[in-house]
Amino acid sequence: MDQQPSTPDPALTTLVGLAAYTGLAAFGLLAARSVDAPDLGARQTLAIAAGEALERQQRLLDLVGVPGPEGSAAVMTPFDGALADFDARTTPSGWAEGLLKSVVGLGVAQDLCRELAAGLPDGAAGFVAAVGEPRTDDPATAVLAGAAAADGVLASRLALWGRRVVGEALGLVPVLLAAHPPLAALAARARAASDDGGASAQAWLVSRLTAEHTRRMDRLGLAA
Amino acid sequence: MDQQPSTPDPALTTLVGLAAYTGLAAFGLLAARSVDAPDLGARQTLAIAAGEALERQQRLLDLVGVPGPEGSAAVMTPFDGALADFDARTTPSGWAEGLLKSVVGLGVAQDLCRELAAGLPDGAAGFVAAVGEPRTDDPATAVLAGAAAADGVLASRLALWGRRVVGEALGLVPVLLAAHPPLAALAARARAASDDGGASAQAWLVSRLTAEHTRRMDRLGLAA
Numbered sequence: 143m144d145q146q147p148s149t150p151d152p153a154l155t156t157l158v159g160l161a162a163y164t165g166l167a168a169f170g171l172l173a174a175r176s177v178d179a180p181d182l183g184a185r186q187t188l189a190i191a192a193g194e195a196l197e198r199q200q201r202l203l204d205l206v207g208v209p210g211p212e213g214s215a216a217v218m219t220p221f222d223g224a225l226a227d228f229d230a231r232t233t234p235s236g237w238a239e240g241l242l243k244s245v246v247g248l249g250v251a252q253d254l255c256r257e258l259a260a261g262l263p264d265g266a267a268g269f270v271a272a273v274g275e276p277r278t279d280d281p282a283t284a285v286l287a288g289a290a291a292a293d294g295v296l297a298s299r300l301a302l303w304g305r306r307v308v309g310e311a312l313g314l315v316p317v318l319l320a321a322h323p324p325l326a327a328l329a330a331r332a333r334a335a336s337d338d339g340g341a342s343a344q345a346w347l348v349s350r351l352t353a354e355h356t357r358r359m360d361r362l363g364l365a366a
Numbered sequence: 367m368d369q370q371p372s373t374p375d376p377a378l379t380t381l382v383g384l385a386a387y388t389g390l391a392a393f394g395l396l397a398a399r400s401v402d403a404p405d406l407g408a409r410q411t412l413a414i415a416a417g418e419a420l421e422r423q424q425r426l427l428d429l430v431g432v433p434g435p436e437g438s439a440a441v442m443t444p445f446d447g448a449l450a451d452f453d454a455r456t457t458p459s460g461w462a463e464g465l466l467k468s469v470v471g472l473g474v475a476q477d478l479c480r481e482l483a484a485g486l487p488d489g490a491a492g493f494v495a496a497v498g499e500p501r502t503d504d505p506a507t508a509v510l511a512g513a514a515a516a517d518g519v520l521a522s523r524l525a526l527w528g529r530r531v532v533g534e535a536l537g538l539v540p541v542l543l544a545a546h547p548p549l550a551a552l553a554a555r556a557r558a559a560s561d562d563g564g565a566s567a568q569a570w571l572v573s574r575l576t577a578e579h580t581r582r583m584d585r586l587g588l589a590a
Contacts, residue, residue, distance in 0.1 A: 169413050176397075177394040186439055190424075193421070200414075211408075218406055
């Protein structure tokens, strides 16, 4: 069946809603860490990273052809407030912890959406093209890796903090799948399409996200 | 003389530094008002407005050919902290006042840079093309005008607040011209190029900025 921008697949609309909502949250977290960055170079870099998160979000919204901010809001509304618990449980102590929260939280959200997209009827290609592959040259990662490399005590603290943040982020996965049946159906189809049989769709997802998180912490030079 | 991106006019570099620094500040103010916006539509709209402020800033930095965030930071460094007094004197009470602060502060900064650009040896065309003319369909203006139109008490409070913010913003003009002689030289040449003789360059500038502020408050539906 040809893609019909005017009547998108409901599963695609739900997935784009999740991806767009977490993308807007990522924009806000990165922009806030730009505002309180310790120097102008980091401030500029993180503003650019926030701008890139927003551009990615807008490419995703284009997939379901929603016009204007009100249309975007309608697609995101089912997820409004979905990050409140995560946010309340991960109050950072200081700028670097706040930045790691945004890198890890945004990273897990992007990975989750990419994995779920494999369950779309037409496959994940269009979605992945919009959301992008994990970037090894992500500017926020580079700023954070630089700060950690310069301060061993900070690096140890961030390693612990990263485990806390990823634990809370992964804890959201079953909550999201339970609250949004189209996402649970995508997870089941994505697992079926992969070679890793056996585990439940949820366990399969969490193990994929955990593996990607380990690679992310490696890029940051932090113990996962 | 042809434009030489590798050796830009020092006055252009100073003006781009001011415009880029205030543009980065505008990005931060608008992004912060996206984060605490009362609904998802406003949150999305103000994220987009922040992204546009950042794109404008990057087009300006391209005029002086500075590579990467560190190069951008070097051009902005002479202005680092220049808005601290303005910021301390304009602590908003609530979201709408914060948004008006960003619209007025950003607007005055853009107007100032556009007026000063008229004093560049090659004229203002390239600079104005990068920074843009005042937009009547600015998304942050539309959000704020909508909030004010729906609440007469808020509109009265915002009209007062706008006078306070523009007073503090205009008060920065002589400080900036005194601290940065290339800007004072641009102001003198810009005034000489205009038809309004007589007044000092500083008085001429402030009167131009005040007139543009009145038009801005009109677009917001607020008494100037």
